[in-house]
Amino acid sequence: MKLRFTKMHGAGNDFVVLDATQHPMQLTHEQLRHVADRRFGVGCDQILVIESSRTPGVDFGYRIFNADGSEVEHCGNGSRCFVRYVVDKGLTDKRTVRVQTVNKILELRLREDGRVTVDMGAPIFDLPQVPFQPEGLTPRALNGFDLWPLALGDGMACEVAVLSMGNPHAVQRVEDVDHAPVGLIGPQVEGHERFPRRVNAGFLQIVSRSEVKLRVFERGSGETLACGTGACAAVVAGIRLGWLDEAVEVHTHGGDLRIEWAGLTQGLEASVFMTGPAQTVFEGEIEL
Numbered sequence: 586m587k588l589r590f591t592k593m594h595g596a597g598n599d600f601v602v603l604d605a606t607q608h609p610m611q612l613t614h615e616q617l618r619h620v621a622d623r624r625f626g627v628g629c630d631q632i633l634v635i636e637s638s639r640t641p642g643v644d645f646g647y648r649i650f651n652a653d654g655s656e657v658e659h660c661g662n663g664s665r666c667f668v669r670y671v672v673d674k675g676l677t678d679k680r681t682v683r684v685q686t687v688n689k690i691l692e693l694r695l696r697e698d699g700r701v702t703v704d705m706g707a708p709i710f711d712l713p714q715v716p717f718q719p720e721g722l723t724p725r726a727l728n729g730f731d732l733w734p735l736a737l738g739d740g741m742a743c744e745v746a747v748l749s750m751g752n753p754h755a756v757q758r759v760e761d762v763d764h765a766p767v768g769l770i771g772p773q774v775e776g777h778e779r780f781p782r783r784v785n786a787g788f789l790q791i792v793s794r795s796e797v798k799l800r801v802f803e804r805g806s807g808e809t810l811a812c813g814t815g816a817c818a819a820v821v822a823g824i825r826l827g828w829l830d831e832a833v834e835v836h837t838h839g840g841d842l843r844i845e846w847a848g849l850t851q852g853l854e855a856s857v858f859m860t861g862p863a864q865t866v867f868e869g870e871i872e873l
């Protein structure tokens with residue numbers, strides 16, 4: 586089977602985008618992993634499958650698969666590439682698009698400057714919904730928000746803020762993100778037993794109240810150059826912990842994202858807004 590695809594990235598988080606708006610597409614777990622494989626396939630962090638929508642008021646659906654083939658709920662950088670794709674391909678003449686993911690309806694706006702602003706919805710703090718199992722752990726409350734101790738291998742431990750953006754995140758503060766042990770600790774947090782559906786592991790360095798540096802060891806993909814939902818989760822955690830103001834520039838290894846959340850003044854159910862780039866790199870075809 587020949588599969589046409591478009592290769593894209595959002596701040597270096599890269600995607601293979603598949604158009605299933607005309608014909609339903611169902612790739613097997615093995616096919617997904619092959620497409621995402623950086624040596625035997627095309628190579629990407631996630632595969633995005635764009636579908637038509639039959640829901641009134643919703644323009645498209647889109648499904649997200651990690652490089653390991655796992656289907657996930659949300660992909661911030663991917664959502665920006667999705668809207669860039671449907672506009673550039675002429676699949677819509679709108680510049681504000683509503684899309685249904687597994688568990689959310691997102692509203693995205695393609696801006697005059699070419700970046701995309703996404704209403705990422707409200708963060709979720711209810712631990713069973715993350716999902717996270719804290720039984721027997723004693724959190725340290727900071728500014729009214731809990732930091733949870735996680736025991737790791739070889740006597741190591743870390744302290745994480747736990748929340749969901751529709752997908753699960755565990756965020757820890759570090760003094761120097763470029764020298765943080767992301768490769769060593771990231772996988773242990775990602776696969777930690779207290780996260781029954783695994784978790785995205787964020788490493789957050791506070792530069793100022795309006796500027797941070799972030800690395801994320803992503804669930805199902807490993808460390809990526811940027812993680813959109815990870816940037817949202819890290820900024821929300823930083824605001825709740827008293828370290829950050831409502832609008833934050835997030836520097837990642839792949840580029841910069843702007844995250845805004847008015848949750849402490851407008852209520853925790855306020856949406857998180859993310860603004861960032863979305864680029865097409867090349868078109869291609871792969872034999873599956």
Ligand SMILES: N[C@H](CCC[C@H](N)C(=O)O)C(=O)O
Pocket residue numbers: 598630631651657658659660661662663752753785803804805806809811812813814815
């Ligand atoms: N690895 C994530 C999905 C992709 C998230 C990331 N690429 C983003 O931009 O939000 C998860 O398993 O929840």
